[in-house]
Each structure stands twice: as C-alpha cells, then as structure tokens.
Amino acid sequence: MSRAFNFNAGPAALPEVVLLEAQKHLLNFNGTGMSVMELSHRSKDYEEVHNSAQSQLRKLLQIPDNYEILFVQGGASLQFSMVPMNLLSEDKTGYYVLTGAWSEKALKEAQKVGNTKILASTKEENYRSIPQLDLDLLQEDAAYLHITSNNTIYGTQWQSFPDLKVPLIADMSSDILSRPLDISKFGLIYAGAQKNLGPSGVTVVIVKKDLISEPLDHLPTMLNYQTFSKNNSLYNTPPTFAIYLLKLVLDWVENEGGLAALERKNIEKAKYLYDAIDESDGFFKGHASKESRSNMNVTFTLPTEDDTKNFLDAAKKQGFIGLNGHRSVGGCRASIYNAVPLEHVQRLAEFMKTYR
Template identity: 50%
Template sequence: MSNRAFNFCAGPAALPEAVLKRAQAEMLDWHGKGLSVMEMSHRSDDYVGIAEAAERNLRELLSIPAHYKVLFLQGGASQQFAEIPLNLLPENATADYIDTGIWSRKAIDEARRYGPVNVAASAKPSNYMDLPAQAQWQLTPGAAYIHYASNETIGGLQFGWVPQADAPLVVDMSSDILSRPLDVTQFGMIYAGAQKNIGPSGLVVVIIREDLLGKARAVCPTMLNYTIAAEHGSMYNTPATYSWYLAGLVFEWLKEQGGVGAMEQRNRAKKDRLYAFIDNSDFYSNPIAPAARSWMNVPFRLADEALNKAFLAGADARGLLNLKGHRTVGGMRASIYNALGQDAIEALVAYMAEFEKERG
C-alpha cells in the first residue's frame, strides 16, 4: 500500500504514481540497455526514439496539426517572457498583452524590455477577481500578437473562453494544458512550463505555427531562436533529457486514462466538488467570480485568518500537503492538477469539514 501524501503543490506538482513507478523501474536499466535514460547520449537512436514518441503522443493528445512545430526547450515558461518578443515582435511593431495576474504582469514587464507593449485589458479594476470582458479590450490594429495567460496559478483566475482577434494569440498554458480539450488552431503559439500537468521542472513545451518562425530579431541569441530549435529537433544543444523522458511517460499515462477528454470529466468533478463545499460553508470562502474560477488552482480563505497556522498543521498531519497560499495573496490554495484524483479532493473536503466543526 502506498504511503504517498496528497500533494496540492502549485508546482513542481504531483506526478502520476504510475509514472513514478515506471521511471523507478527503468532508472538503472532502461529496456535492458544497462544504463539510465539520464546517462544516454541525446543523439543516440534510443533517446531520439524516446523524444519522437513523446512528441507523437502529445500531438495525438491535443490533435496538433502538422503545420505546428512542437519544441521541448529549457528555461521554463519565465524564459519565454523574453523569448517571445525576441522572436515575434518586430522592432517597429506593438504587442498586446492582457493583465490578469502576477504571471501575465511578469510577461508584460519582460516584453517591455524589447519593444512597445499595449496592455489592452486588465483585471485590476476587479482586484483580479474577474476577467475583463473582451468587449472592453483596447486592441492595437496590426498588433504583432496578443499575449495572455489562460490560467493564473497564484490568483486562481482562468479563461473559460478563447479570445477572438485578428492578431496571433500567444498563450501561457503552463498550469492548465492537457486538463481539457482545446483547439490548437485558434492559437499562433502555446507554451507551458512542464511542472504542473506535463512532468518535472526543467522543461518548457512550445507549440508554434510554422508561419511565425523565421521572424526573430538579429540580436536574438541562437539558443532562444525558435527557428533554430525547430530545425534541430529541440536538440541544438543537450536538452533536458530526463525531464523530456518523464514528460513522455506522462503523455502515455494520459492516453491510458482516456486522453484529454477523460481528464476534463475528472477535473470538472474535482473542482465542482471543492467549490461546492466552499460555497456552502460560512467558514471558507473563494473570492473569484464563479465564471472565472480556475479548474486547477483553488484559493480559499478561512473566516478567521488567525487559524491559518493550525489549519495547515492539521492538514500536514493528515498528509494533505502544500495548501498554504502564495506569499503575495495569503490564505490557502489547493492545486488540483491531472495527477491528483478524486480521492485527494474527498480527503481535503473531509478535513475542511472536520476543522470547521472544531474551530468554526
């Protein structure tokens, strides 16, 4: 019987136990080769096969068309904040950004180092508790691209819709990719740090339409140029080989679970159960507008903030880990990515009910 805790960490986040067990079994001797994946040459036929299978399975999971490149890069999503304008923002153009929280603001601040940025809409008027309706957006005619974060991990604010615009959409899906189906063709580029729903940290996945390649500025470093990465199969230099391998195992696991459609059903049930409990309690609260609530990151507060420390101590004692909210917003946060099952939600709700009965 497993003694693993329920890990509600926002990232690096829980990985499927089946994936960890398979990696454990293959750690010292991958497929009878007598060595670990992390010891392989990335140029070897064995590793190239691992990498190609990972891309093939991701393409199948998300129905990625052939005219999109899939890149497995390093530097995390935060490096993309610079990489995107270096590749997609010509010196005489403007990029539109949508401000919905801390991660989108970090992207805005970094992009301003490279060219004009128009903050076309912001959730600030609602104190980042609701999304700005697209009818209110002040988009730039002829913008190079429109950037937004589909899910704000820290604030718990998520788009349930895809913006409609003429400019290419560039979206940070670090915390909600693979959680439910999406139409890749609606986007010019999708990027996602791995450590939520893809695998361990050290990897970022970029899905980019081919017509957006070849536009990098002359000053763009070779290692940050999407075209170079695409031409070299994401192996211009030694990639994050083990993270890429583990991501491939996660993609296989997702297919075994029934794919992204099946994950949508599970994730809907998980978030509905947790939000319903919070909404029906006078002791806990969630401040986000219901239509903009995140499926992946559920922030909540106790009626008496003085009880936070006791709540967290009791949670830890029960194997409910990493429920403390981000330092910038306080309170609690349950990150409920694909790898966490309904049993984790039921255990959390049971503890919340018990704590409310004792302390409420």
C-alpha cells in the same frame, strides 16, 4: 510507504504509475545497461523517446501539421522574453491581458524588448476574475495578444478563448492537457512542465510555423525559436530525463481516456472543493468569482489570518501538503492538477467540512 496528499502548486504531483515505470527502468533503459539520464542525446534509444514525446503530444492535443513542437529550457519565465524577441518587431506592439502575477511578469519582460500595451486587466479587483475583452482596442500595429490561461496564485481560468485576426499567445503552464483545445485559435502556446506535463526542467512550445519562418540572425542562438525548430530541439543537450518523464505522462493521459476524460474528472474534483466552500456559510471564502473559477487551483481564505494558520496546521497534521496560498496573497490554495487523484480531493473536502 503511504503517498502524501500532495496539493503543491509546482513542482506538483505526478501520476504514481509514471513514477513506478521510471523507477523500473532507472538503471537499465531499453536494455542499454544505462539510465535515460546517461544516454547520449544523439543515440537512437534517446531519439525514440524524444520523437515519441512529440508525436504523442501532437496526437493528444490534435496539433495541426503547420505547428512546431519545441522542447526548450528556462521555464515559462524565459518564454516571457523569447516571445517578444521572436515575434515583436520595431513597428509592432505586443498586447497583454493582465490576470495575475505571471501575466504581469510577462508584460515586464516584453517592455524591455519593444512596444507593449495592456488590452485589459482585473488588477483593480485583485484579480478575482477574467476580464471581458474589447477586441476593437487591438490596433493595426498588433503583433500578438498574450494571455495567461490559468492563474495559479489567484485561482482564475479562461473558460473560452477569443477568435482573433492576430496571433493569440498563451502561457498554459498550469492547465495544459487539462481539457481539449482548438489549437488553431493560437499562434503560440508555451507551458512549463512542472504542473501537468511532467517534472521541472523542460518547457513545451507549440508554435505556428509561419510565425517563425523569417530569419532573425540578430538574436542569440539559444533565444531563437528557429534554432530549436531546425534542429528538432537537439541543438544542444536537452533535459533528457525530463522529456522521458513527459513522454510517460503523455502515455498515462492516453490511458486515462485522453483530454475529454481528464476534463470531466477535473470538473468533478473542483466541484468537491467549491461545494465545500459555497456550503460553508462564509467560513471558507473563495477568492475567484464563480464565472472565472479555476479547475486547477482552488483558492480560499478563512475569517481571520489566525483561522487560516490553524486550518493549515491541522491540515498538515492530517497529511495534506502544499495548501498554503502563494506568499504574495496568503490564504489557502489547493492545486488539483491532472495527477492529483480524485480520492485525495474528496478527502480534503471532507476535512474542510469536518474542520468547519
């Protein structure tokens, strides 16, 4: 069976070798006579999967020993609440940078928990760029600064990260593992798996240990990071199959040459599409300003809405799936996460040129 040219924003493409590996062991994992989905999460066989996923992630991202790796459920959307519930005390303020819909939602949830302020925003320009930060505006009451590293709807991405005296919190759901990171710059990183890490169902949280060292007994058990930290994310039944696939994806990343190799490939893939846009004499128009363009989500429009609809219809007939822009902004969006093959991106770029 031929594979689709999958440009969905999430759940998104997974490496074909990962799917084949999971298929091979679907009914009998490690000689147990059971699927991973059927294993007890307290069993030795599953414990090896669980711990291996953590250690492989630590190795690939070079996560220092003073950081915890947690596997949480509820998606990044739950982290919008868990971050302020665990890190925002009554006498502190959570600062937010608005760069799109997901950072707006993160702010909205934090406002239900405690004091918040907007440090910077590009909402007035319809989120075409990443704003310049005036860090002098961070007051002494700052508990943290929250950013969204890649904005799937608008196609913008932080190209570098600020050095702060307060914890930097980053929603990296859509670009984690796409490039090397200096983890020490961050207090906490969270990422829903369904873009670059694996299937939906597990959320990775990487958090500095000293940020979650104080008792927070007033919090509900499953909304307290300490619950996951003290129990190796095994307080209750974790999403075992999602974590197994996460582990397989991490193995694939290592076999691909690690994050530096993936970054080079991601830059190459994005260039094909941005060149098709820039060389179209305005037929295709990118949404993001050039200095803020994302290597994960390429967003663009055509001259009219009818042109956009006709383009999307023609693309679908050629096997290109998931190119519709987010319902809130329309247009087109090609999500080219790690697992999207270079050849698929090349085919899309050629189609864009031919269609024009």
